[in-house]
Amino acid sequence: MPENDNIAVDIQNVTKMYGSFTALKDVNLDIRDNEFFTLLGPSGCGKTTLLRSIAGFEDITKGAIVLYGQNIANLLPNQRPVNTVFQQYALFPHMNVTQNVMFGLLRLGQDKTTAKARVGEVLELVQLTAFADRMPSQLSGGQQQRVALARALAPSPKVLLLDEPLSALDLKLRQAVRLELQQIQQQTGITFVFVTHDQEEALTMSDRIAVIEGGHVQQVGTAREIYEAPKNKFVADFIGETNLLDVNVTDLAGGKGSCILPGGAQITCPAADGAHAGPGHLSVRPERIAITTAGEGLVQGNASRHIYLGTDVHVEVTLTDGEKVTVRMQNSTQIQIPEVGQSVGLDFEADAARLLVD
Amino acid sequence: MASKNLDLRRFPGFLPLTYLCLFLLYAPLIVVMIYSFNDSNSITRWGGMSLRWYHEVFYGVEAPKFRTATFNSVTIALLAATSATIIATMAATAMLRAGKFRGKSASFALINLPLMVPEIVTAVATLIFFSAIGFKAGYLTIVLAHVVFCIPFAYLPIAARMQGIEDTFEQAAQDLYATRFQTFRLILLPLMTPGILSGFLLAFIISLDDFIITNFVKGAGVETLPTAIYGAVRQGIKPNIMAISTLLLSVSVVFVTLSYFVGRMGDKKQ
Numbered sequence: 036m037p038e039n040d041n042i043a044v045d046i047q048n049v050t051k052m053y054g055s056f057t058a059l060k061d062v063n064l065d066i067r068d069n070e071f072f073t074l075l076g077p078s079g080c081g082k083t084t085l086l087r088s089i090a091g092f093e094d095i096t097k098g099a100i101v102l103y104g105q106n107i108a109n110l111l112p113n114q115r116p117v118n119t120v121f122q123q124y125a126l127f128p129h130m131n132v133t134q135n136v137m138f139g140l141l142r143l144g145q146d147k148t149t150a151k152a153r154v155g156e157v158l159e160l161v162q163l164t165a166f167a168d169r170m171p172s173q174l175s176g177g178q179q180q181r182v183a184l185a186r187a188l189a190p191s192p193k194v195l196l197l198d199e200p201l202s203a204l205d206l207k208l209r210q211a212v213r214l215e216l217q218q219i220q221q222q223t224g225i226t227f228v229f230v231t232h233d234q235e236e237a238l239t240m241s242d243r244i245a246v247i248e249g250g251h252v253q254q255v256g257t258a259r260e261i262y263e264a265p266k267n268k269f270v271a272d273f274i275g276e277t278n279l280l281d282v283n284v285t286d287l288a289g290g291k292g293s294c295i296l297p298g299g300a301q302i303t304c305p306a307a308d309g310a311h312a313g314p315g316h317l318s319v320r321p322e323r324i325a326i327t328t329a330g331e332g333l334v335q336g337n338a339s340r341h342i343y344l345g346t347d348v349h350v351e352v353t354l355t356d357g358e359k360v361t362v363r364m365q366n367s368t369q370i371q372i373p374e375v376g377q378s379v380g381l382d383f384e385a386d387a388a389r390l391l392v393d
Numbered sequence: 394m395a396s397k398n399l400d401l402r403r404f405p406g407f408l409p410l411t412y413l414c415l416f417l418l419y420a421p422l423i424v425v426m427i428y429s430f431n432d433s434n435s436i437t438r439w440g441g442m443s444l445r446w447y448h449e450v451f452y453g454v455e456a457p458k459f460r461t462a463t464f465n466s467v468t469i470a471l472l473a474a475t476s477a478t479i480i481a482t483m484a485a486t487a488m489l490r491a492g493k494f495r496g497k498s499a500s501f502a503l504i505n506l507p508l509m510v511p512e513i514v515t516a517v518a519t520l521i522f523f524s525a526i527g528f529k530a531g532y533l534t535i536v537l538a539h540v541v542f543c544i545p546f547a548y549l550p551i552a553a554r555m556q557g558i559e560d561t562f563e564q565a566a567q568d569l570y571a572t573r574f575q576t577f578r579l580i581l582l583p584l585m586t587p588g589i590l591s592g593f594l595l596a597f598i599i600s601l602d603d604f605i606i607t608n609f610v611k612g613a614g615v616e617t618l619p620t621a622i623y624g625a626v627r628q629g630i631k632p633n634i635m636a637i638s639t640l641l642l643s644v645s646v647v648f649v650t651l652s653y654f655v656g657r658m659g660d661k662k663q
Contacts (some may be wrong), residue, residue, distance in 0.1 A: 093562055112567040125565040129583045138579075140570030190569065 038269040041068035042101075043194055043226040044089060049098035051250075058084045060250040062098070066194075067243075071220050073229045075237040075272070076247035081314045085247070086196050086230045090119050103193060105309055113142070118187035123203065126171040132158070132182050133369060139190040157185040160219060177208050184385035186215075188223065197229045201236065208318035209234045213240055234274050238262065246270050266307045266390040267376045279323070279361045280317040282332075284390060287312060292390040297356045300333045316391045321363035322347065326373055332380030336360065338373040348372055352379060409604045420506050422642065429635035436630050446636040455625065459637065462621035466601055467531070469617060473539030474547070474597035481541070481547035481592055482585070486577070489555045491659045500623075508545045515542060516609035523610060530612025538610045547592035554588025555581075591656030598648040602641070 040234045043067040051059040051153035059081045087093045089100055092111035100108045100186050107115050107279045118139065140150035158164045161181040171179055178348050179199060187195055187369055197216075201209045213360060220227045222269040231237055237244050238258040243290055246253045246269075254266045268279060282294040285301075292306035294317060304317070329335065342349035343366075350372060361383060364372055373379050408442025429447070450569055468646060484504055488497065507515065518537050520530075528534055562584065566576040582589075604619040611620060619642065 063432040090568060112564070113570045117568075119565070119568045121561055121565060123559075123561060125559070127562060127565070127580060138566070138571070142570035142575065177562055186565075186569070 041103075042066070043068045043070070043103060044228065045099075045101040046085070046089075047099040047101065049085070049088060049100065050096045051081075051088060051093060052096045058250055059088070059095070061252070062252055064245055064252060064255065064372055067287055068103075068227060069224050069226055071217065071229065072226045072244045073231060073237045073241035073244045074247055075231060075234060075244050078232055080247045081250040082149075082230045082232075082247045083198060086119075086198055086228060087226065089115075089194070090196050091115050091119060116192055117194045117196055118190060118192040119178075119198060120183050120187045120200045121198045124171075124183040126182055126186070126202075128171055131168050131170050132163065132174075135171065135182060136189050137187045139186065143190055153189055154185075157189045160188070160222070161185045161215075174226070176204055177212065180204060180212065184219070187252060187332075188219070188225070191223075192225065194226045194228060196229060196290065198228055200233070201231070202233075209236075216240065238274070246273065248273070262306070264305070265318065265391065268318075271389070271391055274362075275320065276361065277320050278320045279391075280313055280319065280358060280360070282317045282390070284310065284312045284315045294390060296334055297358060298334045298355050302333065302385045302388065304385040304388040304390060307392050309392040310390045311392075316393060317388050318390045318391050319360075319383050321361045324360065324362045324381050324383045326332055326350065326352075326362055326364070327380040327382050329378035329380050332382035334360070334381045336379060336381065338377045338379055340375065352381060425635045426639050426642070428632065430623065431632055431635075434453060434632070436632055436635070437535050446632045449633045449639075450636045450640070453633065455633065458616070459618070459621055461615045462618045465535075465615060466618040469532070469536050469539055470597045470600040471586040472536050473543050473600040474593050476540045477543035477547045477596045478551075478589060478593040481544050481551050481596075482589055484544070484548055484556050485552040486581070490560070490581070504548055505545050507542045512542075512605045516606040520609045530610055532615050534610045534612065535607055535617065538606050539603065540545040541607060542603070543596035550591040550595060550652070551588045554585050554591070554656065556583050564657035573635060579652065587655050587658040591652045594648050594655065598645050598652070601648075602645060 042065050044064070046062055046064040046066070049059055049062045050057065062081075062085060072149060073171070074085060076082045084093055088095050088108075089102075091107070091114075093109060095108055098108070099106045102116070127138065129137070133151075136154045136157060137147075137150045140153055141147070145153070154167070155164070158167055158182060161184055163178060163181050165183065166174065166178060166182075171182065174182065180203070183200065200216075201212055204212060213236060216227075216229075229237075229240065238261075241253060241258060243257055244261050245255045246370075248269050254261055254270045256264070261270060261274055265274060265277075271277045272279065282296055284292055284294045284306075286293040286303075287306055287310060288310075291303055292310055293301060293303045294315065295301050296317070326338075336352040338350055339353040340351040340362075342351065346366055346368050348364050350364055352360045352362060356362060362381065364370055428436060428439075430442055430444065431440055432443035449506060453612060481504075487494075488501060488504075500591065519534075519541075523534050529611065562580050563576050566580045567573070571579060578644070602619065603617075604623065607617050607624070608620050616624065618637070620659075622634060622637055622641075625631070
């Protein structure tokens with residue numbers, strides 16, 4: 036992760052209304068220089084609207100978008116020193132690969148020889164030198180995606196915006212391109228703002244992630260922070276899988292909280308900022324729970340279902356109060372998976388659990 | 394796919410009905426085409442195969458008259474189709490790329506209205522309009538009238554093409570520092586070229602074929618091919634008329650076919 040606190044994009048109180056519908060509500064974000072920053076959220080959450088607002092395709096209703104100290108909120112798209120990789124690539128169908136990549140350079144007033152040299156550079160970066168004379172229709176999906184990337188990188192934008200660029204690729208290719216994108220970001224040192232609804236994509240590629248839902252930024256942090264210290268129910272549930280137990284919070288102090296689990300056991304565990312006393316939710320990841328013999332552990336229940344996942348097996352345990360908890364167990368001969376119907380105890384370390392804001 | 398029960402071919406009498414329609418539509422044209430190769434002076438009696446009436450068209454006594462009329466027709470069609478295509482392209486850009494504006498539906502109706510107004514009404518109205526403003530009937534009045542009624546014919550294929558072009562191409566161009574005009578010239582226009590050509594060809598042939606409006610606004614002395622043919626027919630139908638008609642029909646068929654294929658050009662590639 037780059038140790039750099041320069042701000043590349045400062046999004047200040049950005050609100051976007053479509054008629055009476057609020058797509059973005061008072062969004063504040065600092066995207067740092069030279070960082071791989073991901074906007075993550077379910078479809079319709081406003082992440083693409085935010086990206087398009089930075090690119091200039093959407094006029095924001097209120098607020099400011101400051102790019103390296105300059106407010107660009109009122110500039111036309113062609114006046115903003117940012118480039119976009121579009122979801123469907125939008126390669127110009129009547130131009131070959133070289134002409135596509137050169138387009139931005141010529142519009143910036145570069146002469147043809149300089150532009151040609153730069154085109155050669157970026158095509159090498161995306162390993163498409165051999166395809167310089169092809170038309171977009173003669174390329175595979177993965178190659179088109181690289182051309183789109185090369186075209187957006189060629190003018191050396193201050194910030195590169197990527198709008199779900201991997202969603203049209205098949206799974207294997209997507210995984211390969213992820214690594215490549217990360218490498219290119221590190222090589223070029225350009226700030227990447229990446230939009231996706233795929234949490235795995237976000238976790239593996241990003242320096243920092245902003246989780247967005249309902250036009251609000253729910254949480255900003257590194258992959259680890261967001262996964263291990265989710266702020267609220269939405270983030271905990273959206274990023275990975277989690278169990279949300281209904282608990283009664285009795286005491287809160289210094290980032291820790293005490294609560295009474297179903298069944299009566301009491302634990303003291305980390306609590307998110309803003310958690311309050313009374314009925315609340317405790318998040319425990321399925322892989323952090325261990326199954327013990329009945330009567331031991333923190334909560335008691337019955338194994339009610341197996342879900343076979345290949346390397347892992349999910350065991351669904353119905354607690355005595357009817358709540359269902361998923362436990363992730365490795366599918367190995369060393370580990371005994373409880374039969375359906377068997378009474379079990381569930382145990383977890385207090386530090387693996389987290390009290391959330393609703 | 395249509396379900397078996399609704400299959401048109403199963404309706405009783407469908408086939409004879411089809412043949413009757415085809416016969417009524419095309420029998421007269423075929424008769425004219427065949428008799429244009431007739432060696433006889435009569436338009437009804439077959440006297441053997443010959444190209445003499447085609448020779449007559451190009452070198453006979455009436456040849457200079459028809460040559461002038463053809464020259465007028467073609468130049469008028471070129472001028473009218475070019476102007477109509479430019480106007481239609483601008484109209485399509487405004488209708489499909491300028492977002493919402495006041496009077497958009499009204500504009501759409503106005504662009505396409507000439508297709509629905511009976512031609513004779515347009516003809517009379519245009520004549521009255523020109524004489525009201527003191528415009529002398531002649532070559533120029535024909536061109537102006539043709540530009541107007543050609544616009545919707547040029548507009549339809551152009552707008553259809555533009556509708557099929559996603560606006561992300563234009564966004565990508567603007568994102569890559571192209572101004573609005575550069576975006577139009579470098580991206581939208583090249584992608585629209587097949588539609589524009591198709592619209593031009595259609596407008597050209599509509600103008601070339603027009604009789605009613607032309608006949609009203611042409612004034613004395615200026616003839617186009619259709620009005621010249623009409624004039625000749627009034628003095629009795631001679632076989633050379635069939636030859637001219639056949640030639641005109643061929644040109645029409647070629648242009649309409651060309652317009653269709655050009656309009657589809659590049660569709661598959663996207």
